[in-house]
Amino acid sequence: MLPVMALAIIEVRGLSYTYPESDAPSLIDVNFRAEPGEFVLVTGPSGCGKTTFCRALNGLIPNSYGGDFKGTVMVDGLLTTSTPVYELAQRVGLVFQNPENELFCTTVEREVAFGPENLALPREEIAMRVEEALEIVGITHLKEKSPEELSGGEQQKVAIAALLAMKPKVLVLDEPTANLDPVSAKSVLELMHKLNKNGVTVILVEHRLEMISHLVDRCVVFEGGRVAADGPPREVLYSDKVSELGVGLPKVVQVSKRLSSLIGEPLRFLTPEELATYIRGMSY
Amino acid sequence: MKVFKAFEYRRGATILHRIDPRSKLVYLILFTSLVVYFTNPIALLIIFLSFLPMVYLGKISARWSQSLRGSLFFIVFIFIFNFAPTAYYSGSLLDAAVSAIAMSLRFLNLISVFSIFFLTTSPEDLTQSMVQLKIPYDYALTFNMAMRFVPTLSREAQYIMDAQRSRGLEMEKGNFISRIRNYVPVLIPLIISSFRRAELVADAMESRAFGASKKRTSLYVLKMGRGDFLFISAALGSALVLFTVNLLL
Amino acid sequence: MISIDGVTYSYGEGISALDGVDLEIGDSELLAIVGENGAGKTTLVKHLNGLLKPQRGRVIVEGIDTRETTVATLAKKVGLVFQNPDHMLFAETVEKELSFALVNFGLPPEEIAKRVEWALIEFRLSNYRDRSPFTLSGGEKKRVSLASVLCYDPQIIVLDEPTTGQDNLQKTRLASTLAKLNRQGKTVIVVTHDIEFVADFIPRVVVMSKGKVIADGPTEEILVREDVMDASSILPPQLAELSWKIGLSTPSINTEMIVEEIRQILRCDQK
Ligand SMILES: Nc1ncnc2c1ncn2[C@@H]1O[C@H](COP(=O)(O)OP(=O)(O)OP(=O)(O)O)[C@@H](O)[C@H]1O
Ligand SMILES: Nc1ncnc2c1ncn2[C@@H]1O[C@H](COP(=O)(O)OP(=O)(O)OP(=O)(O)O)[C@@H](O)[C@H]1O
Ligand SMILES: [Mg+2]
Ligand SMILES: [Mg+2]
Numbered sequence: 001m002l003p004v005m006a007l008a009i010i011e012v013r014g015l016s017y018t019y020p021e022s023d024a025p026s027l028i029d030v031n032f033r034a035e036p037g038e039f040v041l042v043t044g045p046s047g048c049g050k051t052t053f054c055r056a057l058n059g060l061i062p063n064s065y066g067g068d069f070k071g072t073v074m075v076d077g078l079l080t081t082s083t084p085v086y087e088l089a090q091r092v093g094l095v096f097q098n099p100e101n102e103l104f105c106t107t108v109e110r111e112v113a114f115g116p117e118n119l120a121l122p123r124e125e126i127a128m129r130v131e132e133a134l135e136i137v138g139i140t141h142l143k144e145k146s147p148e149e150l151s152g153g154e155q156q157k158v159a160i161a162a163l164l165a166m167k168p169k170v171l172v173l174d175e176p177t178a179n180l181d182p183v184s185a186k187s188v189l190e191l192m193h194k195l196n197k198n199g200v201t202v203i204l205v206e207h208r209l210e211m212i213s214h215l216v217d218r219c220v221v222f223e224g225g226r227v228a229a230d231g232p233p234r235e236v237l238y239s240d241k242v243s244e245l246g247v248g249l250p251k252v253v254q255v256s257k258r259l260s261s262l263i264g265e266p267l268r269f270l271t272p273e274e275l276a277t278y279i280r281g282m283s284y
Numbered sequence: 285m286k287v288f289k290a291f292e293y294r295r296g297a298t299i300l301h302r303i304d305p306r307s308k309l310v311y312l313i314l315f316t317s318l319v320v321y322f323t324n325p326i327a328l329l330i331i332f333l334s335f336l337p338m339v340y341l342g343k344i345s346a347r348w349s350q351s352l353r354g355s356l357f358f359i360v361f362i363f364i365f366n367f368a369p370t371a372y373y374s375g376s377l378l379d380a381a382v383s384a385i386a387m388s389l390r391f392l393n394l395i396s397v398f399s400i401f402f403l404t405t406s407p408e409d410l411t412q413s414m415v416q417l418k419i420p421y422d423y424a425l426t427f428n429m430a431m432r433f434v435p436t437l438s439r440e441a442q443y444i445m446d447a448q449r450s451r452g453l454e455m456e457k458g459n460f461i462s463r464i465r466n467y468v469p470v471l472i473p474l475i476i477s478s479f480r481r482a483e484l485v486a487d488a489m490e491s492r493a494f495g496a497s498k499k500r501t502s503l504y505v506l507k508m509g510r511g512d513f514l515f516i517s518a519a520l521g522s523a524l525v526l527f528t529v530n531l532l533l
Numbered sequence: 534m535i536s537i538d539g540v541t542y543s544y545g546e547g548i549s550a551l552d553g554v555d556l557e558i559g560d561s562e563l564l565a566i567v568g569e570n571g572a573g574k575t576t577l578v579k580h581l582n583g584l585l586k587p588q589r590g591r592v593i594v595e596g597i598d599t600r601e602t603t604v605a606t607l608a609k610k611v612g613l614v615f616q617n618p619d620h621m622l623f624a625e626t627v628e629k630e631l632s633f634a635l636v637n638f639g640l641p642p643e644e645i646a647k648r649v650e651w652a653l654i655e656f657r658l659s660n661y662r663d664r665s666p667f668t669l670s671g672g673e674k675k676r677v678s679l680a681s682v683l684c685y686d687p688q689i690i691v692l693d694e695p696t697t698g699q700d701n702l703q704k705t706r707l708a709s710t711l712a713k714l715n716r717q718g719k720t721v722i723v724v725t726h727d728i729e730f731v732a733d734f735i736p737r738v739v740v741m742s743k744g745k746v747i748a749d750g751p752t753e754e755i756l757v758r759e760d761v762m763d764a765s766s767i768l769p770p771q772l773a774e775l776s777w778k779i780g781l782s783t784p785s786i787n788t789e790m791i792v793e794e795i796r797q798i799l800r801c802d803q804k
Contacts, residue, residue: 045700046672060487086496094491097698101484104432106293106406113503120497127503146295148435152570166493178697181569181726183766207700210729210771248701251729251771251788258792263799272771276778283798440620446584447621449604450613451682452637469633472623476667480619 007077009170009201010034010057014071017052017061026052028225030071034203034218036169039196041212041233042205043247044222050205053222054174056080057203059088076169086118093163095173099155103147108139108158111147115166126165133165136198137191153184157191170201177206185211210250213237214270221247234268291351291402292435299511300342300404305413307512311519312401318526319393325382327530328389334522335396344403351399352392363388407431412506421500429485437478444473534560535581535689535720539590541744542576550576552744553590558722563715565731565752566724568741569766574724577741578691581722582611595688609638612687616694618678622666627658627677630666634685652684655710672703679707689720696727708734732756732770732786740765757784 012032018025027049034040042050055061059080062069073080076091096102105111112133116126134140137157142150147158156176163171173192177185185208193215196202206212213219219236221229223245229236236242237253252275256267269275295301300308315331322328339348366387371380407428414424445455448469455466535558543549550573558564566574579585580592583599592599595610615621624630631652635645653659656676661669666677675695683690690711696704704727712734715721723735731738731752738755740748742765748755755761757773769777772791776784779798785791 046698046703047670055487058491060490064487064490084496085490086493089491089493089496094487096484096488098484100436101481102488104429104485104489106295106408106432110408110503115492117501117503118493118496120499120501123501123503126501130503144295162492175698179570179694181572181766182728182768184570185726186768207698208727208729246700246702248704248729252775254788255772255775255791255795258788259795259799262792262796272775272778276775279779279795279798443615443617444620446579447615449584450582450608450615451621451634452605452608452685453633454603454605454637469621469623473620476623477619 008033009036009076011074016070018068020067026225030227036201037199039202039216041216041219048222049225050222051174054172057172058092058094059085090166091168092170093168095159095176097175097178099159102159106146108145109143111158112162112165129165133161137161152180156188172203174205238268293406298342303515304506304508304512305405305410307515308401310516314519314523315397319390322530324533325386327533331393338400342404347403348399351395355395359388362391441474444470536593540587541589549744554746561718561720563721564737565735566739567767572741573744575693582607582613611689612682613691614679614682618674621678626663627661627666631681631684648684652680656680691722693724696725696730728767728770753786756786
């Protein structure tokens with residue numbers, strides 16, 4: 001177990017939030033904590049508050065959105081309500097669903113430079129950060145291209161590089177693969193895994209659990225604005241509660257559950273590989 | 285919507301693309317003034333011919349001619365609305381024709397000079413040059429954004445028209461009034477999605493520390509070179525020649 | 534009956550979005566079109582109601598060459614629903630939104646009222662009848678957009694990416710609506726990236742890549758073929774992968790069959 005007093009990178013306490021023109025709250029008494037270096041998957045039915053939660057993590061809510069905000073959100077020791085968004089932006093990077101709305105420059109290089117330029121860093125430092133960010137995301141060859149000429153997957157990578165250039169400790173991604181074909185989606189998700197291994201804390205919203213559940217440390221399920229389940233993916237995805245919520249369980253989970261009840265032994269596999277290895281092992 | 289395409293910047297490596305936006309701005313202002321000032325159709329025609337080498341240098345002939353084709357409708361419109369009243373009041377068909385031709389040429393020239401400018405000038409370079417001309421970054425950026433999202437907007441308009449036509453909307457059906465009404469199902473989603481987009485883009489910019497510091501650094505700084513001075517001299521020189529020709533005509 | 538015959542289409546100079554597509558779609562089929570971003574799926578379905586006309590080859594829908602008629606005529610037969618509901622919703626109320634196409638097609642008022650009523654019930658929108666479509670959630674907007682096309686009862690239904698951003702429950706409901714329409718004799722074509730959705734609900738799949746059809750056949754045969762998966766940007770469904778990994782002689786994407794197969798393997802070994 002982690003020591004209770006370990007310094008959290010994100011600490012959300014008793015967060016309730018209602019949008020300005022709305023009469024129902026979108027988040028209700030949310031408590032959430034992430035340790036540095038964790039990879040957290042957030043899922044739940046449509047309209048359950050995932051996007052709202054992401055906006056609260058980088059301070060867009062309530063700083064830009066207004067509305068009725070109760071509770072506290074602390075990111076890297078800063079209270080979001082009393083810290084400007086540009087200050088938070090250096091700690092939490094937010095990737096959106098539709099890359100078309102995130103990219104507004106005519107070359108990839110300038111896109112990535114936009115953030116550091118805003119921070120008024122020295123020119124050499126900017127150039128260095130741009131190089132570094134392109135390198136780690138693996139898109140150095142696209143530097144001179146216009147984001148409009150790129151495929152959806154490449155565009156999302158540009159958006160990610162643009163955030164990395166600000167050296168955030170946390171990356172929050174709101175359904176970053178919704179418009180991507182499976183191979184591009186996989187490569188974006190694998191990039192998140194790699195960045196996480198490099199020490200970045202990742203919070204990822206995703207509906208298609210089969211692509212990602214085996215790569216994450218934790219799985220949080222929202223329902224009606226509340227946290228309905230929170231724990232390691234093997235516990236959450238195999239819990240009765242989650243199947244009642246109508247979360248789309250990966251096929252391997254469904255098959256493992258059926259097998260468990262047939263052979264009377266708890267199986268908790270997440271990938272075809274794991275399940276296949278088990279079966280091969282049993283057949284000796 | 286096609287008209288917008290004609291002003292949409294594409295990366296290029298020609299001399300014209302490399303010239304500093306400020307130099308091109310000088311060219312733009314000079315030639316726009318001439319076009320507005322001239323009334324003689326022959327002088328206006330000569331100006332028009334002077335754009336040909338520019339179009340050639342910038343390798344933008346396809347898009348430029350697209351811009352001309354796109355504005356054909358307006359030109360016909362301008363021609364008729366200049367020709368008819370002048371003919372009616374002055375009673376001379378020749379005068380009316382001359383003035384209508386001049387008006388149409390003027391419009392053609394304006395389209396051309398702006399299209400030459402925008403087709404070869406990247407929005408960021410333009411923003412940067414505005415900043416270096418001491419225009420506040422916020423204003424410069426607003427301008428840049430407006431340019432950047434024009435093509436997006438026209439693409440969106442296309443999606444919306446496709447969606448509504450698939451539900452049986454016939455844009456060209458009916459008399460003048462009902463044709464205008466036919467645009468409502470296109471305009472409403474277009475306006476609403478533009479607002480939403482503006483909101484989302486603002487979110488994205490804020491999330492990248494927009495507004496963090498009053499004095500922003502830029503990765504690249506524009507410098508005027510020898511080419512720029514040559515270009516400005518050439519622009520000034522040809523403007524002077526054109527001016528004299530106009531006086532002599 | 535739709536027959537697409539050597540169709541090519543290109544948006545400008547350079548690469549073709551469609552590069553010689555041949556495809557036959559029979560009456561009351563239920564099929565999916567999958568393929569990488571930019572494969573030409575949307576371009577292809579825009580040919581079905583004449584929004585785009587083939588530059589070479591031809592598209593025949595119910596005996597009509599799409600080049601010889603108008604979009605409005607074809608749209609009555611072919612209902613096309615695009616991915617983003619924000620691109621179509623514009624009316625003050627859900628009810629008016631649903632009657633838009635019906636009015637465009639010049640149906641009599643009683644008929645319109647009847648069809649709108651049907652759609653409100655079928656898509657569980659009755660409570661939202663007088664709401665502005667703009668105040669609805671993403672999933673609800675999606676339902677309105679589907680309802681606003683399906684209400685005029687097109688014989689052929691084409692959905693471009695209907696599952697993006699939808700949760701599992703919504704997807705299951707969509708699937709059962711589509712299955713029902715299909716049973717009533719409609720042809721249903723779904724363009725999607727969601728391979729698990731295809732594996733679960735759609736019997737025939739067409740795989741496109743770079744403007745060409747590279748595979749076409751029964752879903753349970755196509756999605757378990759490694760060569761097809763490799764040639765396109767689709768990932769196999771989890772069960773296909775599992776089948777390969779445990780070396781099943783007949784790979785499957787059906788949960789029941791897989792469970793049964795594994796049971797066989799495990800039981801044999803226990804003996
Ligand atoms: N800008 C806004 N103004 C008012 N209400 C909003 C706004 N954005 C979201 N909501 C409402 O807040 C609730 C939660 O929405 P949110 O977008 O966070 O859900 P989500 O979990 O991201 O859903 P999805 O999976 O569909 O993206 C919904 O009821 C939604 O209608
Ligand atoms: N309006 C347009 N103008 C120019 N090119 C276009 C246009 N629409 C599509 N294209 C190009 O045509 C090709 C096929 O695009 P299409 O939208 O049909 O692909 P798709 O299979 O639907 O992809 P996605 O999965 O991303 O929706 C792509 O290379 C795309 O860039
Ligand atoms: Mg969301
Ligand atoms: Mg598409």
